[in-house]
Amino acid sequence: MASGAPTVLHLSLVVGGELRDAAGERLGRVDDLIVRLGDDDYPPVAGVVATVAGRQVFVAAEQIVQLAPGFVSLEADRLDLQHFRRRPQEVLLKKDVLDRQLINVAGARLVRANEIELARLEGWYRVVGVDVSLRGLVRRVIPRPLAARVEPGGFLDWASIEPFTGHVPTVRLRVPHPKLAKLHPAQVADLVEAASHNQGEEIMAAVASDPELEADVFEELEDSHQLEFVEDRSDEEIAELLGRMETDDAADLVLQLPEERREDVIGLLSSFQERRLRTLLGYDPATAGGLMSPEFVCVYADATREEALERVERSALPAESLAWIYGMNTHRRLRGGIALADLVRTAAEERLWNVLRPVQTVRADADLEEVARLMTDFDLTIVPVVDEEERILGIVTVDDVLELVLPEPWRRRFGLLGSD
Amino acid sequence: MELRALLPRLPRGRPRLRPRNPLAVKLIALLAFLGPGIVAANAGNDAGGIATYASVGARYGYDLLWMMVLITVSLVVVQEMAARMGAVTGKGLAELIREQYGPRWSLFSTFAVLAANLGICISEFVGIGAALGLAHVPPQASVPIAALLVWLLVVRGSYKLAERVFVAMTIPFFAYPVAAILAHPHWGSVGRAVVEPRIHVTGPYVVLFIATVGTTITPFMQLYLQSAVVERGLGPEDIPAERAEVATASLFANLVAGFIIIATGATLFVHGHHTVSSAADAAKALEPFAGRFAEALFAVGLLGASLLAAAILPVTAAYVIAETFGLEKGIARRPHEAPVFVTTLTVLLVVGAAVAMVPGVPVIKLLVLVQVVNGALLPVTLFFVWRLARNHELMGEHRNGRVFDAVAGLTVLATGALSLVLVGLTFAGRA
Numbered sequence: 001m002a003s004g005a006p007t008v009l010h011l012s013l014v015v016g017g018e019l020r021d022a023a024g025e026r027l028g029r030v031d032d033l034i035v036r037l038g039d040d041d042y043p044p045v046a047g048v049v050a051t052v053a054g055r056q057v058f059v060a061a062e063q064i065v066q067l068a069p070g071f072v073s074l075e076a077d078r079l080d081l082q083h084f085r086r087r088p089q090e091v092l093l094k095k096d097v098l099d100r101q102l103i104n105v106a107g108a109r110l111v112r113a114n115e116i117e118l119a120r121l122e123g124w125y126r127v128v129g130v131d132v133s134l135r136g137l138v139r140r141v142i143p144r145p146l147a148a149r150v151e152p153g154g155f156l157d158w159a160s161i162e163p164f165t166g167h168v169p170t171v172r173l174r175v176p177h178p179k180l181a182k183l184h185p186a187q188v189a190d191l192v193e194a195a196s197h198n199q200g201e202e203i204m205a206a207v208a209s210d211p212e213l214e215a216d217v218f219e220e221l222e223d224s225h226q227l228e229f230v231e232d233r234s235d236e237e238i239a240e241l242l243g244r245m246e247t248d249d250a251a252d253l254v255l256q257l258p259e260e261r262r263e264d265v266i267g268l269l270s271s272f273q274e275r276r277l278r279t280l281l282g283y284d285p286a287t288a289g290g291l292m293s294p295e296f297v298c299v300y301a302d303a304t305r306e307e308a309l310e311r312v313e314r315s316a317l318p319a320e321s322l323a324w325i326y327g328m329n330t331h332r333r334l335r336g337g338i339a340l341a342d343l344v345r346t347a348a349e350e351r352l353w354n355v356l357r358p359v360q361t362v363r364a365d366a367d368l369e370e371v372a373r374l375m376t377d378f379d380l381t382i383v384p385v386v387d388e389e390e391r392i393l394g395i396v397t398v399d400d401v402l403e404l405v406l407p408e409p410w411r412r413r414f415g416l417l418g419s420d
Numbered sequence: 421m422e423l424r425a426l427l428p429r430l431p432r433g434r435p436r437l438r439p440r441n442p443l444a445v446k447l448i449a450l451l452a453f454l455g456p457g458i459v460a461a462n463a464g465n466d467a468g469g470i471a472t473y474a475s476v477g478a479r480y481g482y483d484l485l486w487m488m489v490l491i492t493v494s495l496v497v498v499q500e501m502a503a504r505m506g507a508v509t510g511k512g513l514a515e516l517i518r519e520q521y522g523p524r525w526s527l528f529s530t531f532a533v534l535a536a537n538l539g540i541c542i543s544e545f546v547g548i549g550a551a552l553g554l555a556h557v558p559p560q561a562s563v564p565i566a567a568l569l570v571w572l573l574v575v576r577g578s579y580k581l582a583e584r585v586f587v588a589m590t591i592p593f594f595a596y597p598v599a600a601i602l603a604h605p606h607w608g609s610v611g612r613a614v615v616e617p618r619i620h621v622t623g624p625y626v627v628l629f630i631a632t633v634g635t636t637i638t639p640f641m642q643l644y645l646q647s648a649v650v651e652r653g654l655g656p657e658d659i660p661a662e663r664a665e666v667a668t669a670s671l672f673a674n675l676v677a678g679f680i681i682i683a684t685g686a687t688l689f690v691h692g693h694h695t696v697s698s699a700a701d702a703a704k705a706l707e708p709f710a711g712r713f714a715e716a717l718f719a720v721g722l723l724g725a726s727l728l729a730a731a732i733l734p735v736t737a738a739y740v741i742a743e744t745f746g747l748e749k750g751i752a753r754r755p756h757e758a759p760v761f762v763t764t765l766t767v768l769l770v771v772g773a774a775v776a777m778v779p780g781v782p783v784i785k786l787l788v789l790v791q792v793v794n795g796a797l798l799p800v801t802l803f804f805v806w807r808l809a810r811n812h813e814l815m816g817e818h819r820n821g822r823v824f825d826a827v828a829g830l831t832v833l834a835t836g837a838l839s840l841v842l843v844g845l846t847f848a849g850r851a
Contacts, residue, residue, distance in 0.1 A: 099518050099519050099522060099523065099746075100519050111746065112518075112746025113746075114523075114746055132746060134745065137523055137745065137746065140522070140523045140524075141523050141524055141527060195510075196509065196510025196511050196650065197510040197653060197655055198509075198510050199510070224653060225653070228653055
């Protein structure tokens with residue numbers, strides 16, 4: 001091969017072509033190409049499945065000299081045809097990958113492989129990408145002589161592709177999907193919701209190797225999908241997952257569980273987590289109490305700026321829960337709050353009670369509509385929830401409210417027929 | 421344990437923005453039992469269905485009743501396969517055809533389905549026009565409004581709610597069994613007709629025969645059912661429940677169809693009124709039950725069934741296109757986010773409505789003709805449903821059982837043979 005970009009080979013033109021010996025004589029027909037998935041960014045061709053004299057045979061890569069549109073030629077002196085059988089980590093490109101759904105990690109969406117592109121890279125033929133455009137499909141529908149003239153269309157680099165392999169008997173769950181870890185948990189959740197159940201299981205199994213990521217993905221999943229992926233798990237596994245989730249999302253998940261399992265699962269949590277969860281579960285989920293997260297930073301109002309910031313530094317809470325810091329008096333009554341950014345801008349020795357501003361609060365039994373209206377009217381991203389004595393119980397953040405007030409058709413990115 | 425006392429009282433499900441009023445809650449609960457099987461089966465008794473069954477009853481009395489028994493068995497078998505495939509694979513039918521048979525076959529089946537769907541879409545709007553025509557609203561006014569209504573409901577509104585309202589509107593068709601009984605048919609002849617095949621070797625008989633098959637087992641019903649099962653996230657563990665739903669729904673829908681034939685047979689046929697040429701004719705069969713309200717009753721039922729199918733059709737068509745061409749399906753339904761979906765929907769609705777607005781269109785004749793085309797294209801879809809449902813690699817332990825598979829295979833063979841006969845008749849100029 002000369003310098004420059006290597007020539008791209010279309011799988012659909014190689015498969016169906018002739019299997020030739022060194023002299024160029026026809027031996028049989030090429031049925032499929034085998035590639036080995038695994039560590040390589042561009043998986044190498046491991047062999048060819050061909051039909052020779054009515055028998056399906058396997059030709060190992062070592063015997064192959066050239067792959068080309070219309071034929072595959074072999075080395076003369078080592079013609080050793082074996083029966084084909086599947087080996088671990090190997091997939092058949094035509095049977096297992098072509099025409100099926102793949103994950104395009106770069107765009108975080110599902111695509112369908114209309115064509116698979118091969119090229120000779122680092123001395124051997126490898127899968128370099130897929131064509132997801134209409135052009136790739138057209139090439140496969142029209143007669144072969146015309147097909148070679150169709151230019152490649154929308155090319156996706158294999159480096160950003162993860163194929164589903166759950167339907168391949170020998171590969172099942174053995175191939176990790178390391179590229180998925182690059183995605184935002186919300187994107188992984190979107191993929192799971194768009195995929196079929198089995199494909200979703202495959203994605204969830206792939207992210208399960210990182211329990212923190214798995215918990216984050218669960219927080220982002222729609223309720224019905226959450227249940228889909230915990231139903232088959234043991235109580236211990238669910239408890240472990242709950243322990244890693246934000247308390248308010250964990251409470252939502254508990255409510256999805258069948259009633260007879262809830263108590264058993266909650267009982268397996270640490271006593272601290274259990275107490276928080278039970279507090280939240282005591283509230284109607286349609287009220288501020290049910291929406292709130294019991295985790296926030298509230299300090300005595302006579303604390304200094306430094307002391308307050310130290311609490312923020314030590315906190316493991318997500319950033320949105322720390323956007324406001326609250327101050328209370330010695331009776332633990334809420335005296336006001338200050339935005340984290342404003343706190344950072346105040347003088348180092350400033351006492352909090354000098355800078356606290358009055359804040360809008362809601363009671364635990366306020367309904368969703370009231371909370372949403374308050375947040376809209378006062379441009380709030382956080383509302384503290386207080387009891388009769390004005391003691392802060394928790395905070396409702398805008399993301400929890402937005403999720404619920406978004407009209408149903410907007411919320412569902414996927415699916416037309418829809419279910420409740 | 422304090423929580424044990426507390427938990428059962430916990431509210432469940434997603435919080436609502438504001439509480440529903442109690443009447444709405446009851447109404448929704450009543451309609452909530454609707455599964456995909458019931459929706460699909462009800463959409464099968466659409467404008468074309470009514471027209472075909474009424475024509476059969478008027479022209480041949482009870483002579484085609486024996487066939488309804490066979491068709492019902494076939495329908496249950498076919499619908500069950502589609503539902504089972506959806507539950508096991510989690511994929512739509514068009515998607516499976518593409519994955520298992522490659523793009524050429526997939527395009528072929530897609531065009532067959534789209535051709536059939538376009539025809540049915542036209543027939544639904546003819547049905548809507550005819551239903552409102554009974555209230556003296558000209559189709560030139562009612563059809564465009566209905567098309568716009570369906571477009572808005574599917575693109576902007578709550579599809580789910582629309583579906584339930586439309587299914588509820590088909591309830592008046594249950595008046596047919598009552599009307600059939602009140603018309604005092606000769607039950608002995610009815611019973612004999614059910615078990616004894618009466619075959620007339622004439623062109624019109626064969627054509628009506630094919631139309632009946634085509635309208636009872638319609639490709640969009642399988643496509644819709646499978647996609648809906650997938651969308652609801654049903655899995656292999658739900659197969660028994662879904663099977664029961666599909667079987668009862670198909671049985672009921674075809675019972676209604678059978679009673680339409682009996683009702684028309686006992687009224688129009690016995691009075692020598694052998695052709696049904698308008699909606700008013702078809703409504704006459706309801707007179708023994710509803711008297712002067714027959715037309716109103718018929719109109720509501722026809723409108724509901726036609727709207728239901730008109731709303732389902734474009735959705736299934738968009739699914740098929742997305743799955744075949746490997747486009748991202750679903751997505752919120754606003755035009756700039758789902759161009760394929762909205763384009764498909766718009767084209768189907770505009771063409772359907774435009775044809776239905778042609779003045780002086782021979783309503784019943786057109787409806788039956790569309791069902792004939794449907795019947796001719798049916799074997800294509802059925803063949804793939806059958807092959808896929810018996811595929812060991814795909815379905816594993818849930819593949820077709822032996823007896824079941826034989827019935828399914830026979831259905832495919834029979835519809836294929838009918839299709840060939842139709843082509844033959846068309847060339848011989850007898851159809």
